[in-house]
Amino acid sequence: MTTSAADIYEIAMGRWSRRLARAFLAFVDAPACGTLLDVGCGTGSLTLAAATRYPSAHITGIDLMPDYLGEALLHAAPNVKFETGDARALPYENASFDTAFSQLVLNDLAEPQKALTEMLRVTRPGGVIAATVWDRSGGLAFLRLFLDAAAILFDGDGEALRARIFNVPFENEDALLDLWADAGLTEIGTATLSIRMDFLDFNDYWQSLLGSHSLIREFFTSLDAEAAHSLQTAVRRAYISGGNDGRRSLVASALAVRGVAGNT
Known part of the structure; x- marks a missing residue:
């Protein structure tokens, strides 16, 4: 389907x-x-x-x-x-x-x-x-987790993705x-x-994230397997913040x- x-x-x-x-x-x-x-x-x-x-x-x-x-x-x-x-x-x-x-x-x-x-x-x-x-740039923590990690791991393309999503007329x-x-x-x-954006666990967060913006989805799916794993791991570490996977409530x-x- x-x-x-x-x-x-x-x-x-x-x-x-x-x-x-x-x-x-x-x-x-x-x-x-x-x-x-x-x-x-x-x-x-x-x-x-x-x-x-x-x-x-x-x-x-x-x-x-x-x-x-x-x-x-x-x-x-x-x-x-x-x-x-x-x-x-x-x-x-x-x-x-x-x-x-x-x-x-x-x-x-x-x-x-x-x-x-x-x-x-x-x-x-x-x-x-x-x-x-x-x-977008100042108030969406769930986007920040991904976009900041992408900008750090993938200098040029990651920085460009973050700038493109945050570059809006009314900021x-x-x-x-x-x-x-x-x-x-x-x-x-x-x-x-x-x-509050309340997520059951990292998987719930990740599914919401990938559906939130076509540019994020396209960027992640364009990566090779090793790069995609590195990025997802970095975002997961940011999500769990040194604790165990589970519920998180992020401000939007x-x-x-x-x-x-x-x-x-």
Whole structure:
């Protein structure tokens, strides 16, 4: 049976994005009713968390990947609908939603500014627009264990991999604040949201890691057997930290921003 992109995402990041969704929604503080739009909804972690938090609201999740939406539909709620579409060209009329938000998407888009412009266009004046992204270089310990080991063991290629994954447009709260301000939003606030990534053992961690980012997976699978063993051993030593293999709880943080839409 072929493993889909949605399956890989759920194993690697789905459980963590669901935890983050709860913290993010508390930060967004959207109205308890009305219409909400989740842009780049993926497998529906944020959309479905919003459905639980706001049972009187009507929530739309939109994503470009039908495979992800297929996974989301398995857990659909009565007040939710999922649609296929591009974050940079949303298929909705102006001022269609009371709130628009996006989780873990902006740093992976080729044109994040265009996505924000679209979110602003489809949100009614006075509505909330918010987003969150992983704090990759400073807040993802589970990535650091691997990327630092790769950079030490494989000077050039390992260093390049770490730089490529950490080189994202919005690497701190100020960068997100500037994006929101440049778009004309008001009452802008930012925050760093933290969750725990709990792993049963190193194998659980390793499976999550390899599914977390295609560049990590491609790098590891490109190594010869001896190099791959050396890297996995080094990462395992970092994971167990001088103790026995078993449960570990690593901190993960995300950067969040919210603002209020004016007249467009």
